[in-house]
Amino acid sequence: MTQAGRVFRPSDWAERLCGVLSHYRPPGRQSNRHIGYSPYAKPTLVNGIKCVVVDERLGSLEPKAMNFVLNFAKDNDLQVVQACYLPGK
Secondary structure: OEOOOOOOOOOOHHHHHHHHOOOOOOOOOOOOOOOOOOOOEEEEEEOOEEEEEEOOHHHHHOHHHHHHHHHHHHHOOEOOOOOOOOOOO
16 A cells, blocks of 8 residues: 555556565575565565565565665555564464
8 A cells, every 4th residue: 555545556566576576585495496485575465455574584684675675665655564474363
């Protein structure tokens, strides 16, 4: 959602953003077996709203990648929320 409360377009923006970040993985977890998202950036729905959950460890692994994500949000006037993500909840 934008700061003004509008749905951000295109509709697949979260998947595209996570696709760009897909090669950032923990050391020793590089895999060429299949295509998948990075454990540090995953598209998800929160209350029916498309979001990207970004693990703060991405900033330690590759600060430029985290800056890219934050600048993407800023440039597109997206809401950014710092939260504790609990898988499976």
